């Protein structure tokens with residue numbers, strides 16, 4: 025048997041992963057799960073208030089027995105230069121580490137924003153705010169990361185969408201449609217980038233307790249919970265993170281251009 029027990033326990037050993045929105049909620053869970061499986065993780069976030077949360081996540085990650093590397097990077101992904109700023113600062117960081125060139129293996133486009141507003145009240149500014157973070161930022165960050173992906177291929181790009189992409193939820197049209205756009209980007213990037221074994225997928229969580237969920241109307245969450253085939257409950261950050269981490273490893277190599285519903289089977293249609 026070729027694989028050693030250590031390799032089995034740390035399937036992402038030697039991989040470098042960039043996770044956006046890593047300061048809390050699903051992004052924090054994904055970052056920890058990738059690190060738990062052996063990856064070095066770059067934790068991207070935006071708000072200065074979240075710095076203590078990032079510091080405590082770094083401490084938690086570095087307390088793991090295999091002591092993974094965790095490095096923070098702060099940038100507003102809704103600013104046109106934010107995505108490139110992240111990559112430029114990582115290039116400098118990487119060079120400071122034994123003059124190594126930045127070589128990313130895993131990119132998780134997770135940061136996202138929702139807005140509850142009836143269609144009649146939506147403004148162009150609302151549109152730009154939601155679409156800049158949920159759609160344009162994954163595009164610009166993926167573009168900026170492309171020259172720095174591992175040239176050996178078999179890289180992983182995972183976009184975090186939402187079951188809302190296929191749900192007609194009242195007052196959530198900007199959020200739902202932006203996540204539908206992310207599904208479209210995922211399928212096209214999978215077609216463009218697959219030549220070297222790179223996969224691109226979209227993981228669509230159902231409701232998961234987080235600051236974002238606190239802002240979603242309770243009746244929508246309750247409707248989803250009641251109609252969730254698995255145990256009629258909402259999901260956990262850990263459940264979503266494990267699905268993402270599975271796709272990020274070698275076992276995810278033959279899945280690309282797909283939308284994976286991480287929702288206990290909940291589906292609008």
Ligand SMILES: NC(=O)c1ccc[n+]([C@@H]2O[C@H](COP(=O)([O-])OP(=O)(O)OC[C@H]3O[C@@H](n4cnc5c(N)ncnc54)[C@H](OP(=O)(O)O)[C@@H]3O)[C@@H](O)[C@H]2O)c1
Pocket residue numbers: 044045046047048049050051068069070071072074099100101102134135136137157184185186187228229230231232233234235236237
């Ligand atoms: N929770 C759910 O039920 C659920 C369900 C389906 C899909 N999702 C999706 O899962 C992803 C994570 O959701 P969550 O519930 O974990 O959200 P959350 O708790 O609200 O966390 C959002 C994250 O995005 C970051 N972020 C916000 N604005 C940003 C900006 N302008 N630039 C860079 N980063 C920014 C935040 O960083 P700061 O701390 O620095 O602000 C934070 O780390 C989102 O894409 C969301 O749409 C969530």
